[in-house]
Amino acid sequence: MSSELMDSFCLLRLTVTLLALLNPCLTRLTPRVSFPMGSPGRRLTCFSSHDLSNTTTLLLSADGEKLYVGARDAVLLLDVGHKDTVLLRSKLDWSPSEKDLEECSMKGKKMADCPNFIRVLQFFNSTHMYVCGTFAFSPRCAYINSETLTMSLNTDEGRGRCPYDPYQRNTAIIVGEELYTGTVADYRGNRPVISRHLSEGSRVDLKLDDTLGWLEDPTFISSKFIPHEEKIYFFFSEVGREYNFVDKFIVSRVSQICMSDVGGQRTLQRRWTTFAKAQLLCQDGSELPYNVIQDIDLLPPAEGTSVDDILFYGIFTSQWAVNSGRSAVCSFTLTEIKSIFSGNYKVLNRDTLQWSARVQEKVANPGECGLHNASDNALRFVKENFLAEDSVRPAGRRLTLVSREHIYSHLTVQRVQAANKKLYTVLFLLTESGHLHKAVLLQQGSYIIEEVQVFKPPQPIRSLMLSIPKGMLYVGTSEGVVRIPTANCSYYWTCAQCVLSRDPFCGWDAASRACVEVSVTQTALGQDTDGGNVEEACNSVSVTHRTKFGPSKMPAISCPAGELVSVSLNDVVRLHCPAASQLSHQLWERPNSRLSSDLYLHLQDGSLSFVATPATLGHYLCLSTENGYRQTMAIYHVKQKSSPVAQTPTSYTRSHTRAQPTREGPKATESRPAVTKPSLAIRNTPVTTRQLDRNLTLWMKEYENLETKFRDGNPLLSACCPSYLKELVVVSVLLVLCLSLLITVTLYVLRQRWRRQTAPGMGTPSRSSDRRTPEEQESLRENEFGSKANGQVPSGGHASGLVCNGNLTDSTQNLPNTPF
Template structure:
């Protein structure tokens, strides 16, 4: 109990010591179906769970392991993925019935293909769960037909389709990490398909070499002749807490053939060590999710091989965060060549006491060692030290996404420098493209691959073809690694900081980098537009000229105007400017989406510029000229300062709607702009009259065109909430309610007045009885004259009240009539 409390306190203190994680925002985001990011999809109504991918060496054929089927997809075409052949491989009705009788759900009883590896140039070795009775077979790559009858796959493929496994074939032999029993309680790392004097090997089951592992990946290092397995398991060396998860790397030698007496048909070279994805004074990210290897550059030793992995944490302090760590092969080898922990046979507890080495665990060639040496390596297989990440720091941390899979690539930029690019797949269906810089990770873009979260996913990278294949439960999606044509200007191409892309001054386009093009505009490390673009476009070519007239917005005085400002990217910041005027907070409202709102007055008419600022570079995104609709006094054209020094053009001639940028750093000579001529179709203004002297204006039309790109993709901007529509609706309802109440009040007053003053038919009133005949005759004459002359007396002109045509005084009698 004390140990538990001490651990909780330690974790809490480490949580407070952890520095604030910098939020990583993707510069550009592409939703599903966006024309700015072309994706190719394959799906079929009779195919599902296409999650196991195998890519041919030339990258033209993709083999897919699905539910009850193996597919051969032709991916050589640019615009489509074509199904070339399909192998149906499903359990019989009897197999399904037996699976159901074992207490399994029928949805889990089909044959889910979990192993798909090239055996040689003509055949594929495939294994499936096959109704919780794993089976394996050989498949011809040309005909996609089985060469032999399927045989048992126990120890090669998991029983449960939801259990993770790993498999790799080297020199015709299959190395797997999976479970070897129906209940999943016997994890095993084994070798199969051995021939001649070589025998199949597996781990010894007596000492618990694996503790409830989750296998992630396996990798072959040719120079070492070793296979490395990556997995997570329960760390029994941390006995002061239950179910403490640790990430592991283990190794076995390909030359291992087992011991002669001790460890017969068992590994003699198995060793494992902890992968510690942790920065100083921070909690560790202890659960590995995926890992991929990055081979060294040409001419570098194999020890420079890097392994990039995704890690999450089981601690609530880091809940919802994902970290990426990289490990160097030389560091892994150093840990395996060091000291090992000692396992007590009686208590099964680990200790770190120093002991004399009888043999070096993990060393190749121990199959001829003595029984004493083999017993030593059998009990001492856990390295004492942990493998630390490169630089003892995290490669990147994301607080917004839970990453599940990754693949890594080294890209040579235009300056001949190598940059590491990560492709990270999130659980919510986004693929993040990240470049690793000295200043930290930079997310170039995020691509929504699928809308609904998928249960099982996999990534396969084709470097020669420049494609990434994502396997989901609903189909296969192909994503190009480069998207250079999306960046329509030199500034946008440079600001993307994409090693795949550079600005070609000859074609005036953002193109993919290659070894033949060395004069491309590119700045991956700093993203400096002025150095990369001004030098290439020769500033002297662009002489001073007038500012574009911009979009004409016709308004009436006292109208509410809202001017939209598209954002160049999610990392940009929008600013508004007026020539020779300051945007006072008393008159102008800057909204969250970057737009500007104000009331149209003589002081607010004129030109408005929307500027986008990113990484120290400014460009004009929109220009508006707000003008009164019809004013008896002509408006004086508004002058705007134009720099004499040549600006950077941010649009090509074939991209209408995107204005030329202005360099904000140079403000010398100002020129007067002529009044723009409005044309039909330039703008559509919607005006609505509400009550007295209250008009709202919403500018649309060509202002939206400012946000369009050449391919129809709108520029991205963060949309904030707008309550103008709600305000208008509430105001209308309020006016209607007040009008109804006033009408009802007047009607009731009129009825009461009529009932008080109207004469009763057939019955003379008391007043008429008191009047003399002369008075009655005079009253009738007065009424006759009033009707004849068409006079109408109002309450504001006399002290009486007009009710139903009768005139009464304040005392209820006729005026000038004696009481």
């Protein structure tokens, strides 16, 4: 590479890096609700055992009743047909002997890596499975009866079918009782290979030619079978030799082989003649690409559409530091992949090992099925032209989802039909920290419905499997298997919360007053996945039901009775407000009053803090706003203690999740209350909608009984808005007194000025002043001088002044600067 080209590339790379750093379009994807491990709002079924570890491979039966688990030194058969439990039906132990372990240790391997880790687990036919394991760095394979879990007497050598190292990724799939694998074929892991095994009759086992450089240090991810194409697609990442970078540049690939391939007659004997590969480019505009593929899943075409409308959804990360800690999801269409493979191919110069665009005449179409009967000239052309010139770009030329907070490791995808018969795509994404994200793809972008913690402490995820007929997800980690229902509709107990979830699985049934799963038998369900509009979606709900369970505005009655908080004056009061979701915004209101920033402090967790004074006593309402919908989350009545004896706040709710208001002593008024991190987020403290609405219902039921409970000298809680009649009378009297005082003083000043103008000898002292003693005159002069200098009433035996309309008066109703 010339120095000019190198400088240009460095400048381009720096420019792209700066653009990525300054990109304002990367928004934060926050799950609406979050369920910690063991949360009652999200029921998980776990299976674990003291002798079970490293569940690296999962295989689900066609009926969804049995789950086969490939673990360390064992294969398990789990009964997953029961709703609340996962039962162990049988277990097959398959571990290396002591001699095998000793040989593994002598090869320089750690004893922790020498057991038999199951890496291939596939159905061979209707009665048997084909299983392969690392077996102390000497891979072996065997047939296992899928009903009795018994192994055949003879085992096969697993070289080229299973990796040696348990940490190396591989892929395997059985089609037509033939095994197609992508793995390494040597002990050191330097010979990557895509091969076919278990061929019979006229068909022969095939593999890639090691000397051709068809694979460059790959990491195999997955393999998918396309029936109508009779092709198998392999997905992996490798070093991109077509880029002459200083550092190794990783690229993601899709490759294909034809199942009908039997190799060439003279050229490429027992080698693939239909192998071709292309780059998968997960990139948005001019940003740096997410170039390292982590996982991929296939979404079949919708009913009534073309068979080529298959979508491949993949997780990608980046080797660039600017995208460190981020993940992106891209989708690719089968139509686009086929178009790339039918286009032009690059040519590799064997002498210089440089790739270039094709200039000579095209002899054959690389990747085309049926080339095993082609001429030697055509096969030699295919042998050197296997890299497509163009890259496969994502559907819609944009990224499906980008997360800057989470690194996703596995995904699975499902198409869901909502209540309005519209189809939505739902992604289930697993993070490296052991959390499951459920996201729906909308026109305006991705929306994460919920987050579920799968394990605590977090465990590395080994496998993920989806059972669409049963509506279940299965997650395998280093310690066991977790089953998670795909739908969680019963968590939402109001029509508003059911609609705001925007879950295409769920809709509000007005007849049963419950959020239920959408099915073909359900009609007229309240649901709005696209917009989450509560008012429109809940129109079918009766007025009575809406008032009881989910009022969209302030209740028609004054308000339900809330929680009584007894405080002493000058105490610091903190009122907590539970969040309806992690996307909601909390706000506080007082009836007929404004929450001034001088008196009130809004904390980050949504709580309200203030000092108890006569002006701050009264009712407080905490409201939650989400997507234009407002609901009352908590109601408090702050009152002064009737006696100096400490009282405990009396609560008239049955909520155990809402934090109690805290009161601090008078010393707390000297410092500003500390702003704490959100402690009421659903992730840390689950606050279910069911509990909140039960609180509101209980408040309404006890509304009529509270009047008698608080009649003994305490203000009634039956009215949401306190009476300010006494305050109005006091303010009116003070205003009248001040006006009268001002008029009187004004008239007195005018009268004194008129006397001085009309009295003779106004420059000489009066007789009355002459009668004063020298001491009295000196004291009067000092008082007048101090009043003029400080503008204050002189200290003495007079009463303190009263400020009225900006004028300062004393008890004698004379202005301080006016002589007696």
